[in-house]
Amino acid sequence: MKYKLVCFDVDGTLIDNLTFSWQLFHDHFQTDEHKRDDAKRKFYNKEISYREWAEHDIQLWKDRNATKQGFFDAIDNGKLRLMEGAMETLLELKKRKLKLAIISGSLNIILEKFIPDCNDIFDDVFLSRIYFDEKGSISKVEATEYDMEGKALAMRKIAERENIRLGECAFVGDYLNDRKIMEEAGLGIAFNCRHDELKKVADVVIEKKDLREILRHII
């Protein structure tokens, strides 16, 4: 088989009706917009790291007393759902012994809702994690370092460990933060993508919103 590792983005790729999980939760918990904008600007000016930005924004959720149930309400209200054909696609790739990974800036709570057995399906899961105490309040946070340009680093890390060449790696994603990893992967698939900048660096562009469409390009 030409490809040995398939990496997936989450928001907009494995999960439908979603561009940014962070935005969804900020809207739901009605966090302070000025503080959000300020942290975002600091990140883009390289004054703070991605991880610091993420931790800052999670603190805003804490300030609003966000609970686990609140996160699930946001997911329900946003009408999020698993992408059409996602499960069949993942299981087919797994059956064919390909390594599977999630490399995403999304949050563990979304996967917990839609792919509760994700640790059995994926060999590696890179995303930000929030944990809750018995009352449902946020107790601990582990923000990922592997969003944006960092996504490519995560793929290289897996490839190195597994002795796989980058040319044998495939990546599926939808947004501009996927650009760098899309360029580095042997097969870059732009899926459910509305951005020409990403489509331009992709090897394959899939317009039909059914994840099974990726299979014939990988297998």
Ligand SMILES: [Mg+2]
């Ligand atoms: Mg995405």
